[in-house]
Amino acid sequence: MARAQAPTKHMVYLPMVSVPAPRNPFGFDLSIYSSGDVLKYGLETQPRWARAGDVLWPKVEPVRGAGYDWSSLVYVESNIRRLRAAGIEPTLIIQQSPSWAQQVGGRLCSPPKPEVLDDFANYVYALVKRYSSGDLQVNYWEFWNEPDARPQDTLDEHGIGCWADPSKADYGGSYYGQVLQRISPMIKAANPNAKVIAGALIYGLVSDTSDKPHISELFLDGMLASGAGKSFDALSFHAYGEYGANSMLVAKAIRVRAQLAKYQLSDKPIYSTELAAMCAGWVEAECTPTYNDWLYTQANYAARIYAEALALKLDGAFWYSLSGTNPGFRFSHLIDDTNGRLVPRPAYYAFMNSSHLLSGAEYIGPPLTELAxxxxxxxxxxxxxxxxxxxxxxxxxxxxxxxxxxxxxxxxxxxxxxxxxxxxxxxxxxxxxxxxxxxxxxxxxxxxxxxxxxxxxxxx
CATH class of the missing domain: 2.60.40 (Immunoglobulin-like)
Known part of the structure; x- marks a missing residue:
């Protein structure tokens, strides 16, 4: 009788499965005038990227057809280089119109008028091409800053747009979408790796009147209805402070996504390229209940806001700004800069500690909803x-x-x-x-x- 043989053992080698870590959305706005020491503080927060500055068309082409003067961008270029050297992805904002191109006469915040769109497209191509490689490479381009403001609501020195036209049912959103469709192919032709960020919208939530949506909602509807959905890679908005029991970030992200869904754009990435806790006004007395107490309120916000950004699955979340001299933008910065003396606030440490604690984290809870x-x-x-x-x-x-x-x-x-x-x-x-x-x-x-x-x- 033959003896039964033990079964032969075979080693089975399974392929290694690598699960990519969740992408870090964290970043900040780094002023072109910030010192190297400010950047060192920024590096402690493990940022993915930073807003590196604004590119102003009136500075580059003040006279139509007279060529491009890039000398005005020397500080922006220095900022790009140091961010690249530090391993931080820079983003830039394209905005402002020279006097010869303004649809709203006498206003730098104006959109370019229709008859100069070829000039604008050529300028954008030259700009993106200039910053398409090497230590000046920029792959993320934001198209204007808060274009959904009306001319009467802002001053040119505020650095935001004024595309919102009260005479239009969509407040000029469709024109913004048309211009976006005109320049997006030029950006992609100049740099195939470039991403176009539409916005960044104010996206106000409280309407001036109870019988119609906020200007921003109408503006975004007009933009999307124009067919611009394929002309941008991501949509950005700004979110400061709180809205009832919610952070403004959560409330706005949910509503922006709902609008995108109406146009079959549910999967479009969204960014908040400015977020922060700020005071009610521009003097310390308006930081309640006292300025020192408010600093810890700001820190509590900073300690949780990036957890909310991850839970919302935002692709980008930028604190505005990393450093500043009081009042800055209503005291929203994380590091006080007084004649070059840097003092990190409690909010800076909350921002930094939360980034480390959340490193490699992936949200596994239910989708966020607006809180009652x-x-x-x-x-x-x-x-x-x-x-x-x-x-x-x-x-x-x-x-x-x-x-x-x-x-x-x-x-x-x-x-x-x-x-x-x-x-x-x-x-x-x-x-x-x-x-x-x-x-x-x-x-x-x-x-x-x-x-x-x-x-x-x-x-x-």
Whole structure:
């Protein structure tokens, strides 16, 4: 009788599967006049990219047909080079019209008039070609800055657009879309790697009248109805502060996506190229309840806003701005620059610590929705997956300082270890979490939550 042989063992080699890390959307606006020390602070926040400056057509071609004078861009070019050297992706803004090209006479913020669009397209091609390779390469081009403003609502020195035409039902959005369709092929021809960012829209949420949508909504509808959907790679908007129980970022992103969906553009990437917490006005007394208290309110916002950006799956989220001299843009900057003396605010450290804690994180919770007013004093929680852990970010949008913290219970495996960071407004607090393990093995981690965001990391 033959003996049965043991089955032959074969080694099976499975292909290695590499799962790309979630793309980091974080960035900031870096002034062309910022010192190298400011950039060093910026690098600590692990940015993907930065807005490197504005390219102003009136400076480059003040006289029609007389050629292009690139000398006005010397500081912009220096900014591009240092960002590239630091491994940060630069973005630029194309805006303003010279006097001979203005549809709104006497206004730099004006759109170019129809009869000069060939001139404008040729200028854009030359511009993008100039910055298409080497240490001056720019692959992301934003088309104007807040074009959905009306001429009467802004001054030229504010650095925003004034395309919104009150005489038009769509406030000039369709014309913006037509110009976008005219220049987008020129950008792509000059640099096949270039991405066109439409906007950046103010995208106001509160209409002047109750019987019709906000100007921005009508403007965007006009732009999309013009057929411009294939002429831009991403849509950008600006979002400052809060809107009820929501951050303005969440409220605007949800509504922008809803408008895009009406035109079968649900998958179009969206950016917020300016976001921040800012004061109500331009003097410290308007930062409530006091300026020093407000600095910590700003820090609480900074500690959670990038978690919300990740949860919204934004491709870009830029703080405006990294540094500034008070009041800057209503005190929104992260680092105070007083005659070259740099003092990082609590918000800078919150921004920096959150970027490290969220590194490699992917949101795995339900899609974000606009919060009802009754959520203002209730705990909000975002859940993320990291390569070796699960991360929870918790906060209460607004809480009376006299009211006790709200206890929130995170369900975990019995006895699970956990590590917590709450004081994000201190230097390098991401490096020194404290243990907040389920020590009584009841399958719950109890967290006392207030408006100061809490990060809880549970290892796999």
């Amino acid at each position: 007013p009754d959520q203002l004093e209730k705990v909000q929680m975002l859940k993320f997956k990291k390569p070796t852990s699960t991360l929870y970010v918790l906060w209460v949008p607004r809480i009376d300082s006299a009211r006790p913290d709200t206890i929130y219970r995170i369900p975990v495996l019995r006895g699970a270890k956990a590590y917590c960071v709450q004081t994000l407004n201190k230097a390098d607090s991401w490096k020194t979490p404290y243990e907040c393990t389920d020590t009584n093995s009841d399958g719950l981690i109890n967290i006392a939550v207030n408006s100061n965001p809490f990060y809880v990391e549970v290892p796999n």
